[in-house]
Amino acid sequence: MxxxxxxxxxxxxxxxxxxxxxxxxxxxxxxxxxxxxxxxxxxxxxxxxxxxxxxxxxxxxxxxxxxxxxxxxxxxxxxxxxxxxxxxxxxxxxxxxxxxxxxxxxxxxxxxxxxxxxxxxxxxxxxxxxxxxxxxxxxxxxxxxxxxxxxxxxxxxxxxxxxxxxxxxxxxxxxxxxxxxxxxxxxxxxxxPGVDGRAKMSKSQGNAIPLSASDAEIEGVVQRMYTDPNHLRASDPGQVEGNVVFTYLDAFDPDAEAVAELKAHYRRGGLGDMALKRRLTGILQAIVAPIRERRAALSADxxxxxxxxxxxxxxxxxxxxxxxxxxxxxxxxxxx
Amino acid sequence: MxxxxxxxxxxxxxxxxxxxxxxxxxxxxxxxxxxxxxxxxxxxxxxxxxxxxxxxxxxxxxxxxxxxxxxxxxxxxxxxxxxxxxxxxxxxxxxxxxxxxxxxxxxxxxxxxxxxxxxxxxxxxxxxxxxxxxxxxxxxxxxxxxxxxxxxxxxxxxxxxxxxxxxxxxxxxxxxxxxxxxxxxxxxxxxxPGVDGRAKMSKSQGNAIPLSASDAEIEGVVQRMYTDPNHLRASDPGQVEGNVVFTYLDAFDPDAEAVAELKAHYRRGGLGDMALKRRLTGILQAIVAPIRERRAALSADxxxxxxxxxxxxxxxxxxxxxxxxxxxxxxxxxxx
Missing domain, CATH: 3.40.50.620 (HUPs)
Structure with a gap:
């Protein structure tokens, strides 16, 4: 207190x-x-x-x-x-x-x-x-x-x-x-940034993840998330800068060291977008799930x-x- | 009520x-x-x-x-x-x-x-x-x-x-x-208008008669009041328009008929400023005196x-x- x-x-x-x-x-x-x-x-x-x-x-x-x-x-x-x-x-x-x-x-x-x-x-x-x-x-x-x-x-x-x-x-x-x-x-x-890579997450722009999002919604949004358009195969080197998935990992992943390693791996090639997105999906779901559940309980009262x-x-x-x-x-x- | x-x-x-x-x-x-x-x-x-x-x-x-x-x-x-x-x-x-x-x-x-x-x-x-x-x-x-x-x-x-x-x-x-x-x-x-003939009575311009004015203050102010500058002798014809004393009589004298007669008399000559001002002084004193007295009583409480x-x-x-x-x-x- x-x-x-x-x-x-x-x-x-x-x-x-x-x-x-x-x-x-x-x-x-x-x-x-x-x-x-x-x-x-x-x-x-x-x-x-x-x-x-x-x-x-x-x-x-x-x-x-x-x-x-x-x-x-x-x-x-x-x-x-x-x-x-x-x-x-x-x-x-x-x-x-x-x-x-x-x-x-x-x-x-x-x-x-x-x-x-x-x-x-x-x-x-x-x-x-x-x-x-x-x-x-x-x-x-x-x-x-x-x-x-x-x-x-x-x-x-x-x-x-x-x-x-x-x-x-x-x-x-x-x-x-x-x-x-x-x-x-x-x-x-x-x-x-918004999930579409625009500068600002905003409900009115439809690029936001609300605190009431379901696991499936989060998964769908992350799936559609902007990465590196030139990173066509997992084996290709990819760009981290401007890659929305990495921006989100920077913001939400509690393990900064692991994110640094992922960035290095992505840059040199061999790390696919899907693996990254799965990780981000899991992290966001873990953050949102308890909030969503408390929201539901509070809304009922x-x-x-x-x-x-x-x-x-x-x-x-x-x-x-x-x-x-x-x-x-x-x-x-x-x-x- | x-x-x-x-x-x-x-x-x-x-x-x-x-x-x-x-x-x-x-x-x-x-x-x-x-x-x-x-x-x-x-x-x-x-x-x-x-x-x-x-x-x-x-x-x-x-x-x-x-x-x-x-x-x-x-x-x-x-x-x-x-x-x-x-x-x-x-x-x-x-x-x-x-x-x-x-x-x-x-x-x-x-x-x-x-x-x-x-x-x-x-x-x-x-x-x-x-x-x-x-x-x-x-x-x-x-x-x-x-x-x-x-x-x-x-x-x-x-x-x-x-x-x-x-x-x-x-x-x-x-x-x-x-x-x-x-x-x-x-x-x-x-x-x-102000007692000086200016368009507006205003404390800050020093041309106002406050509701706490004493009989002597009212008399002094009316004495200095602007009339008709060309009305030098009582016998001269005088101008009513723009004559502050008449403006005040119009505003305060309860006897509109008497004021109309005074205006006619003033216009044709033979009515002195002093007589007019005495009348106005009396009228204003009669209005202000009870207000002033109530003001004093209220201020004490x-x-x-x-x-x-x-x-x-x-x-x-x-x-x-x-x-x-x-x-x-x-x-x-x-x-x-």
């Missing part, structure tokens, strides 16, 4: 789809470790998910419980991690609105993450105001929990920079260091999920309301 | 300075009437006041109680009107953030009120994001109370239009008319003011939380 001296970590996901092995390798399994050495808050960012899903709120609603089940199934323990539903913590909205007064429109527009995502989402000039404002909302999330560690993908680190800018601005006006600065924790394992979300929201409210009060008093605002 | 069948009116002020006779004639005295025929919510918009006062929150803090005292002193009755502190109603912040997903940045930038105020405040490109977003915050305020009548100055009517645009957008997605559209109630009496604000916040929270829940359920969002 983490003690008050442990650093505070804030992590989470936008509940817009069930989580998959990309999330598992990039963040979920780290959270299962980090929860023992950090006070960990896991935010189900349903409000943020609406910033680009306002026309389909049902997608967000349906996935709140699904993602909560994913969390529990991978081993995030609600006794030591706090799973919080963002929309259940009003202080986050209140701090967001307050922080928006301390950041200019041009500063938000200059945020590289916002710039990139505006392009990726093809909003053009019709960007929803909530989307433009979300760096302030993330600053509210991070500071409300007084998190000092925030695991993010490399593309998200400008959000942390902007949070720290706001933190310094607020602390300067408050007159002392009420809010801590946070640092981005970039995961050691880079982003897992929705009341327990709701109870866990309620308990997490209660703990989250205590923390975020306290910070809100401190910010209000620190800035010398009226408090009834 | 207004009944549930009475229309709901939302009105209020940004607590950035004590109120003055300009507020009295333009809105406060109307509220004292309207509270008998409407369910009236009076919003102390402290959160909105921060959108352009983030570097001086103390100004907002100090004026919350001052403006509440002004309300009570002019006769807004907390037994039939609900005085709500904006920052004490978290649902307003939550609805604001939600609504920001339903309005584009360009739509906010096109709002004429925002455009004008950006210019007037010389923000340039460095406009605080909170200021750009405030039409969404006003839409949240108006809809949270389900107000159908919103008294505004003529320059504020685009805010009501934008609110109604959002209302239609949300109702369309919800599938039924959950939120009512609102109409702007433009006061019959136009804006009161800050606990009562806080109690009234707390009771109003409690009533306001009930209403706004209910609307928030209806919007969440109407849009099909997750609710814990």
């Amino acid at each position: 983490p003690s008050p001296s442990h650093p505070i970590i804030l992590t989470g996901d936008r509940p817009t789809g069930a989580l998959h092995l990309g999330h598992y390798v990039g963040s979920l399994r780290n959270r299962v470790e980090l929860q023992h050495t950090h006070r960990q808050y896991v935010l189900l960012a349903d409000s943020q998910a609406l910033t680009d899903n306002a026309d389909d709120p049902g997608k967000v609603r349906r996935n709140v419980v699904e993602v909560a089940i994913d969390y529990l199934a991978v081993g995030i323990d609600p006794a030591i991690s706090t799973i919080c539903l963002q929309s259940a913590l009003p202080a986050l909205a209140e701090l967001t609105l307050l922080y928006l007064n301390f950041v200019s429109v041009t500063r938000l527009e200059r945020n590289p993450t916002i710039k990139d995502e505006i392009q990726a989402r093809a909003f053009g000039r019709d960007i929803p105001a909530g989307f433009l404002c979300y760096p302030a909302a993330q600053a509210a999330d991070i500071t409300a929990f007084k998190a000092t560690v925030v695991p993010v993908g490399e593309d998200q680190s400008p959000i942390i920079e902007q949070t720290n800018e706001l933190v310094r601005r607020l602390n300067r006006q408050i007159g002392y260091t009420l809010l801590p600065e946070a640092r981005a924790l970039i995961p050691a394992t880079g982003r897992l 929705p009341d327990t999920i709701i109870d866990i979300l309620r308990a997490g929201a209660k703990r989250g409210r205590e923390v975020t309301e306290r910070t809100k009060t401190e910010v209000i008093d620190g800035l010398g605002l009226f408090r009834l | 207004p009944s549930p069948s009475h229309p709901i009116i939302l009105t209020g002020d940004r607590p950035t300075g004590a109120l003055h006779l300009g507020h009295y004639v333009g809105s406060l005295r109307n509220r004292v009437e309207l509270q008998h025929t409407h369910r009236q919510y009076v919003l102390l918009a402290d959160s909105q006041a921060l959108t352009d006062n983030a570097d001086d929150p103390g100004k907002v803090r100090r004026n919350v109680v001052e403006v509440a005292i002004d309300y009570l002193a002019v006769g807004i009755d907390p037994a039939i009107s609900t005085i709500c502190l904006q920052s004490a109603l978290p649902a307003l912040a939550e609805l604001t953030l939600l609504y920001l997903n339903f309005v584009s940045v360009t739509r906010l930038e096109r709002n004429p009120t925002i455009k004008d105020e950006i210019q007037a405040r010389a923000f340039g490109r460095d406009i605080p994001a909170g200021f750009l977003c405030y039409p969404a915050a006003q839409a949240a305020d108006i809809t949270a109370f389900k107000a159908t009548v919103v008294p505004v100055g003529e320059d504020q009517s685009p805010i009501i239009e934008q609110t109604n645009e959002l209302v239609r957008r949300l109702n369309r997605q919800i599938g039924y008319t959950l939120l009512p559209e609102a109409r702007a109630l433009i006061p019959a009496t136009g804006r009161l 800050p606990d009562t003011i806080i109690d009234i604000l707390r009771a109003g916040a409690k009533r306001g929270r009930e209403v706004t939380e209910r609307t928030k829940t209806e919007v969440i359920d109407g849009l099909g969002l997750f609710r814990l």
